[in-house]
Amino acid sequence: MTPFTWLIDQYRHLLDLPPHTARVTLHEGHTPLIPVPNLAKTLGGDFQLWIKYEGLNPTGSFKDRGMTAAISEALGRGARSVICASTGNTAASAAAYAARAGMQAIVLVPQGKVAAGKLAGAIAYGAQVVQVDGSFDEALAMVVAMTEKHPLALVNSINPYRIEGQKTSAFEICDVLGAAPDWLCLPVGNAGNITAYWAGFKQYHAHHSSGLPQVLGVQAAGSAPLVLGHPVLHPETVATAIRIGQPARGEQALQAAQESGGRIIAVSDEQILAMQKQLAGCEGIWVEPASAAGLAGLAQQIETGQLDPSGQRIVAVCTGHGMKDPDIITQGGLSLKSIPAELGALDEIIIR
Numbered sequence: 001m002t003p004f005t006w007l008i009d010q011y012r013h014l015l016d017l018p019p020h021t022a023r024v025t026l027h028e029g030h031t032p033l034i035p036v037p038n039l040a041k042t043l044g045g046d047f048q049l050w051i052k053y054e055g056l057n058p059t060g061s062f063k064d065r066g067m068t069a070a071i072s073e074a075l076g077r078g079a080r081s082v083i084c085a086s087t088g089n090t091a092a093s094a095a096a097y098a099a100r101a102g103m104q105a106i107v108l109v110p111q112g113k114v115a116a117g118k119l120a121g122a123i124a125y126g127a128q129v130v131q132v133d134g135s136f137d138e139a140l141a142m143v144v145a146m147t148e149k150h151p152l153a154l155v156n157s158i159n160p161y162r163i164e165g166q167k168t169s170a171f172e173i174c175d176v177l178g179a180a181p182d183w184l185c186l187p188v189g190n191a192g193n194i195t196a197y198w199a200g201f202k203q204y205h206a207h208h209s210s211g212l213p214q215v216l217g218v219q220a221a222g223s224a225p226l227v228l229g230h231p232v233l234h235p236e237t238v239a240t241a242i243r244i245g246q247p248a249r250g251e252q253a254l255q256a257a258q259e260s261g262g263r264i265i266a267v268s269d270e271q272i273l274a275m276q277k278q279l280a281g282c283e284g285i286w287v288e289p290a291s292a293a294g295l296a297g298l299a300q301q302i303e304t305g306q307l308d309p310s311g312q313r314i315v316a317v318c319t320g321h322g323m324k325d326p327d328i329i330t331q332g333g334l335s336l337k338s339i340p341a342e343l344g345a346l347d348e349i350i351i352r
């Protein structure tokens with residue numbers, strides 16, 4: 001058996017973490033890069049497509065990579081409590097790592113707009129969950145103000161150590177492929193992850209001449225401040241994870257897209273849900289709606305001729321597991337067949 005290596009130790013030479021950083025881990029990272037040839041075929045063109053399946057992290061989302069770093073740093077400098085605003089995944093991740101570290105977690109979430117699996121996670125891990133009658137952006141502003149007044153460690157992606165931890169996914173992709181892919185597609189919400197990937201790829205390239213991907217960042221049309229060029233006061237989308245109108249790292253996201261020769265685009269809720277269904281149905285990979293946005297954006301770009309995938313190596317980051325948001329699948333009502341416990345009745349259904 002290969003001994004366990006903490007993600008942070010594995011890439012320590014590429015991560016800017018202070019010496020006081022402790023070690024709080026749930027064995028995050030090391031997620032699979034899964035080839036999805038069936039999906040690539042339906043998108044058209046002759047190219048290679050992989051999913052970086054971040055939903056397989058310990059709490060079901062990519063946030064765990066950043067959280068192992070942020071909580072370890074906070075614990076190492078003696079912090080007792082952490083706080084964040086969240087559309088759900090950061091909340092669950094912060095709660096889990098804080099529990100592991102013996103710290104208190106306070107998480108602020110927009111009321112009524114958090115998927116069931118995320119809220120349940122945060123509660124199960126013992127966080128103090130506070131619902132805010134407002135948007136994620138308003139909750140984040142409150143959290144920032146609180147950390148200026150009280151000794152609370154902020155673990156949103158404004159925290160630089162979150163970015164350091166999340167860079168490791170770019171390193172893993174390069175390690176597996178032997179180089180950077182031609183394109184990287186991913187959803188964009190508060191814009192921490194796109195910032196982390198771009199920083200990671202640039203750094204890896206500087207050390208290993210791995211090349212650089214073009215970055216396609218994808219927002220939901222009802223929450224697309226980076227596409228519109230101005231904040232969105234009342235963001236809306238079925239992909240509640242990225243229901244954000246004023247991304248904290250918006251400038252850096254635009255810079256990543258521009259520097260890489262990529263772009264930031266928007267897709268509709270219908271496109272997101274259709275891609276979620278398609279990916280689950282043709283590859284057996286069920287991701288939460290926001291996580292299908294990167295792929296939906298890729299599909300849109302190929303369809304409209306704005307991206308020619310021929311001969312390209314493309315990686316789509318699927319940020320969270322489908323089980324985070326079961327309601328999105330069941331909310332329209334289930335049209336399941338019901339039969340008496342008799343073989344004859346089953347026979348009839350199967351034959352039809």
Ligand code: F0G
Pocket residue numbers: 061063085086087088089090091157187188189190191192193194241242288290291319320
């Ligand atoms: N995908 C999922 C599943 C997310 O939960 C998030 C962000 C993103 C994509 C976008 O990442 O914010 O770095 O651009 N979720 C945060 C949260 C906002 O609170 O869980 P980003």
